[in-house]
Amino acid sequence: MSMHRFQAVFLLPIAVILISCGWPARRVNIGEKFAMRPKEEVAVADTGLTVRLNEVGHQTFSGPTPSGRAAAYAVLSVSLPDGSRTVRLDVGEEEQVGDYLIKLNSANPFNSDNGPRCELTVTKK
16 A cells, blocks of 8 residues: 555544544633624633524514513523533523523624624623
8 A cells, every 4th residue: 555545544534533523612701792603612711611602593573572572682502511501592681500691792693794693791690
Protein backbone atom coordinates (compact mmCIF):
# COMPACT_ATOMS: atom_id res chain seq x y z
CA MET A 1 0.00 0.00 0.00
CA SER A 2 1.47 3.35 -0.99
CA MET A 3 1.94 6.08 1.59
CA HIS A 4 -0.65 8.30 -0.14
CA ARG A 5 -3.28 5.55 -0.07
CA PHE A 6 -2.40 4.78 3.56
CA GLN A 7 -2.98 8.44 4.50
CA ALA A 8 -6.30 8.56 2.66
CA VAL A 9 -7.59 5.35 4.24
CA PHE A 10 -6.66 6.21 7.83
CA LEU A 11 -6.70 9.99 8.04
CA LEU A 12 -10.08 10.54 6.37
CA PRO A 13 -12.08 8.70 9.07
CA ILE A 14 -10.16 10.52 11.80
CA ALA A 15 -10.92 13.87 10.17
CA VAL A 16 -14.62 12.97 9.87
CA ILE A 17 -14.79 12.02 13.57
CA LEU A 18 -13.08 15.25 14.65
CA ILE A 19 -15.33 17.41 12.49
CA SER A 20 -18.50 15.63 13.66
CA CYS A 21 -17.62 16.38 17.29
CA GLY A 22 -18.07 20.04 16.44
CA TRP A 23 -16.26 23.12 17.59
CA PRO A 24 -16.22 24.02 21.26
CA ALA A 25 -18.95 26.39 22.36
CA ARG A 26 -18.25 30.10 22.36
CA ARG A 27 -17.57 31.41 25.89
CA VAL A 28 -19.18 34.48 27.44
CA ASN A 29 -18.82 36.01 30.89
CA ILE A 30 -21.55 36.14 33.48
CA GLY A 31 -23.42 39.46 33.24
CA GLU A 32 -22.35 39.98 29.61
CA LYS A 33 -25.01 40.60 26.93
CA PHE A 34 -24.48 38.26 24.01
CA ALA A 35 -26.20 37.48 20.73
CA MET A 36 -26.97 34.01 19.40
CA ARG A 37 -28.23 32.50 16.18
CA PRO A 38 -30.32 29.31 15.92
CA LYS A 39 -28.38 26.11 16.67
CA GLU A 40 -25.51 28.07 18.23
CA GLU A 41 -24.26 27.04 21.67
CA VAL A 42 -22.64 29.32 24.26
CA ALA A 43 -20.84 28.33 27.47
CA VAL A 44 -21.00 30.78 30.38
CA ALA A 45 -17.51 31.00 31.89
CA ASP A 46 -16.92 29.48 35.33
CA THR A 47 -20.55 28.31 35.75
CA GLY A 48 -20.87 24.91 34.04
CA LEU A 49 -23.88 26.43 32.21
CA THR A 50 -24.35 26.06 28.46
CA VAL A 51 -27.13 27.61 26.41
CA ARG A 52 -28.20 26.47 22.94
CA LEU A 53 -30.63 28.53 20.88
CA ASN A 54 -33.12 26.12 19.33
CA GLU A 55 -35.59 28.57 17.85
CA VAL A 56 -36.46 32.24 17.55
CA GLY A 57 -40.14 32.71 16.83
CA HIS A 58 -42.93 35.21 16.46
CA GLN A 59 -46.46 34.65 17.68
CA THR A 60 -49.50 36.54 16.54
CA PHE A 61 -52.57 37.28 18.59
CA SER A 62 -56.14 37.63 17.32
CA GLY A 63 -56.44 40.99 19.04
CA PRO A 64 -54.21 43.24 21.05
CA THR A 65 -51.12 41.58 22.51
CA PRO A 66 -52.08 40.28 25.97
CA SER A 67 -50.58 42.19 28.86
CA GLY A 68 -47.17 40.86 29.80
CA ARG A 69 -46.72 38.94 26.55
CA ALA A 70 -44.33 39.79 23.75
CA ALA A 71 -44.75 38.77 20.13
CA ALA A 72 -41.16 37.49 19.77
CA TYR A 73 -39.78 34.57 21.79
CA ALA A 74 -36.85 32.17 21.97
CA VAL A 75 -36.64 28.48 22.82
CA LEU A 76 -33.40 27.48 24.54
CA SER A 77 -31.81 24.23 25.69
CA VAL A 78 -30.04 24.98 28.95
CA SER A 79 -27.55 22.53 30.49
CA LEU A 80 -25.90 22.40 33.88
CA PRO A 81 -23.74 19.55 35.20
CA ASP A 82 -26.81 18.07 36.96
CA GLY A 83 -29.08 18.02 33.88
CA SER A 84 -30.66 19.96 31.07
CA ARG A 85 -34.05 21.35 30.15
CA THR A 86 -35.84 23.39 27.51
CA VAL A 87 -36.87 26.96 28.31
CA ARG A 88 -39.22 29.22 26.33
CA LEU A 89 -38.86 32.96 26.99
CA ASP A 90 -40.75 35.97 25.66
CA VAL A 91 -38.73 39.16 25.21
CA GLY A 92 -38.08 40.72 28.62
CA GLU A 93 -38.68 37.49 30.57
CA GLU A 94 -36.22 35.82 32.93
CA GLU A 95 -35.95 32.16 33.88
CA GLN A 96 -34.07 30.75 36.85
CA VAL A 97 -31.80 27.83 36.02
CA GLY A 98 -29.89 26.57 39.02
CA ASP A 99 -28.20 29.58 40.64
CA TYR A 100 -28.50 31.70 37.49
CA LEU A 101 -31.06 33.91 35.75
CA ILE A 102 -31.32 33.89 31.97
CA LYS A 103 -32.97 36.96 30.46
CA LEU A 104 -34.13 37.33 26.86
CA ASN A 105 -33.31 40.96 26.04
CA SER A 106 -34.39 40.91 22.40
CA ALA A 107 -35.40 38.49 19.65
CA ASN A 108 -35.59 38.90 15.90
CA PRO A 109 -37.19 35.87 14.23
CA PHE A 110 -37.07 37.33 10.72
CA ASN A 111 -34.33 36.88 8.12
CA SER A 112 -34.16 40.62 7.52
CA ASP A 113 -32.21 43.00 9.76
CA ASN A 114 -29.49 40.47 10.68
CA GLY A 115 -31.94 37.83 11.91
CA PRO A 116 -32.90 35.33 13.07
CA ARG A 117 -31.08 35.99 16.31
CA CYS A 118 -31.61 36.88 19.94
CA GLU A 119 -29.76 38.67 22.71
CA LEU A 120 -29.45 37.16 26.19
CA THR A 121 -27.88 37.95 29.55
CA VAL A 122 -26.99 35.38 32.23
CA THR A 123 -26.58 36.69 35.77
CA LYS A 124 -26.03 35.13 39.19
CA LYS A 125 -29.25 34.88 41.23
